Amino acid sequence: MRILDLTIKDLRQLVRDWKTALFLVIMPILFTLLFGFAFGGFGGGAQDPRLPVGFIDQDRSSSSASLLRLLDQSGTLRPVLLEGQEADPERAERKVQAGDLAAVVIVPASYGDRLLAGEMIPLRVLLDESEPAGLTARREIQTAALRLAGAAEIARLSAQAYEAQARFADGLARRQFLAEAVDRAIQAWQEPPLTMLKTESKAMEANPIMQSGFSHASPSMMVQFSIAGLIGAATILVSERKSRALRRLLTTAISRPQIILGHYLAMFLMIIIQFVILIAFGQLLGVPYLRQPLAVALVMAATAAWTAALGLLIGVLAKTEEQTIIYSLIPMFVLSGVGGAWVPLEFTSQTFQTIGHLLPTAWAMDGFENLVIRGLGIESVLQPVAIMSAYAVGLFALAAWRFRFE
Amino acid sequence: MNGQPAIQVRDLHKRFGDLHAVKGISFTVPAGQIFSLLGPNGAGKSTTISILSCLLQPTSGDALVMGHSVQREPMAVKAAIGVVPQEIALYEDLSARENLDFWGKMVGLRGAALRQRVDEVLEIIGLADRQKGRVAKFSGGMKRRLNIGIALLHRPQVIIMDEPTVGIDPQTRRNILDSVKELNRQGMTVLYTTHYMEEAQELSDQIAIMDQGRIIAQGTHQDLVQIVGELDRVDLTLNALPDWVTDRWQQIPGVQKVIVGAPSHPQATDGERTVTLLVDDSNLVLPRLFESATQAGVRITSVTIQEPNLEAVFLHLTGRALRDE
């Protein structure tokens, strides 16, 4: 009970400070609007966050059609079929340079035939490797091409196996057999049998849903400003210690662990209230949080759990009210920037993604975006939630260990 | 409980690493008294009080509050005492009433009992009509009163105050001294620390003089002043200070103690030095002092004579002044 009394006291102090509302609600709403409109906002065509990739088909075989489908299914790329005048490679290259396209894939003539004949032939890909979008596109195109080559290999082998026993009626029948085998192989890849231990990348399972430009901005600003909002809560802790009220608490019946828990709970509730407001706002902007209310609540609670523990740690480490600002803003910038709250991590290099996922923000973003962008179910947030909970425990333990009463 | 002392301190020691802050002190505060710990900065007053309020563990020895050991029954001790810290340990962004509500809950009050007690305390500290005001907007004196009020919420039998008058204006100080007396009149035992001898003298039934972790004298004001007996204290300002002063003046009949440079004259300007003497009868000694000064060509620029007081006692026992202002 005394824990809650302390929590309520903290929350009351927070409400008294106008800066609380500014950091917790007003700024994230303004930034969500700003970035949301920058990413396309309510607009029509720009709603697809996938990278546009030009596709010039000089082959027009069933294999090139399969490649186009594979690219489309990558979840990260949005292939744009370039035809007629548009199919001019030089013209397409200019579009890459202008940033209108992340890359251009040129499928050379007789690509399909030679592939099915067992030849490894390169695709022509135009892209700018100095751009993260270019790197992402290259990786995805490579994956698709390898997958197609693999499927072609399987098809070729099964055709040979067939020919060992029977003969194809004619060339057309053989071609049809091969095309079908390629598709089957690709499909089999997408629906791996249970015995396959390696799971496919998220992007392959994903079922991208219609989304607004706010689908990234809303969760990212929410995560970022939950850290900024720690300034106020940590300041309460610092001034309580400086005024010696914290020491005075020790002369009353409340125990040390109760004091720590009470403050932690106040920060946790503050962030939950912030999230509820911002999620309601995001929903109004068309971000489909309510499609998976339970899963969203899980991610929200896990995110609040580690953020509050971070807030406690800031309150413990900062010696003055001014220091709480620095101690909050530095982790806010690092955690948001590297953790994918500014640029979605899937648009960055593999190395950057790996580093990003050392930070809890990346898992918070994964959790929210699995739900509102990739349209995945509750099972997709279990890993992020578990990892964030581990962060919460670690940060809390650190804060409790370093907690100073004077 | 009749006759049981409110506080018993027995051979209490506290070390902070190498620093021996409290070196085996013992004292007893009978219930219903005002007891002062008087001592200069660093004497160990706050350390002693922190042990009594269960904020610090003694290195050895024990203290009993209302018969409860601070080591073995800290909860019972906390329930029996109200601690008024030296600092304004409040939440300035909350109102007076919200502060009292919160601190009341921390000592276990709830509901109607809490509301009623908060009303009573607001009356006692004279803030009933300002209860909704934010503490940040209060004057220093109002904050001090609220700081005391918080310690009264759970009706403690003993109230412990650590230098509550440091750095406040004379009017607020008067106010606080009066409320201490009033609380005591209502039956509370008060343990008060200060380095102002006037406060100790005015308030206390008993005084313990502390210095460098020890109690160097203890008793009523009368008892303590007896230590310096009928001695007068003479403060002189000289325009120069030859080395022989101490030795030669010490030999003058009737001079008990000569202390050079006791800084009790803040107005002493450059080159001027002060000398304080404890003497049997200033009327007899003063002419001899002037005579000896004149012989040596030293001018005495001012003379103050004081009746025996605690300051003189401290000076007599330690050779130093109580205040180093």
Ligand SMILES: Nc1ncnc2c1ncn2[C@@H]1O[C@H](COP(=O)(O)OP(=O)(O)OP(=O)(O)O)[C@@H](O)[C@H]1O
């Ligand atoms: N937590 C601590 N750690 C180390 N040393 C301490 C600690 N608390 C007090 N001291 C030292 O113990 C000695 C006694 O300090 P204490 O605060 O008890 O003195 P005081 O009589 O209250 O003085 P003041 O009038 O300045 O408040 C001082 O030398 C002080 O520096």
Ligand SMILES: [Mg+2]
């Ligand atoms: Mg002190």
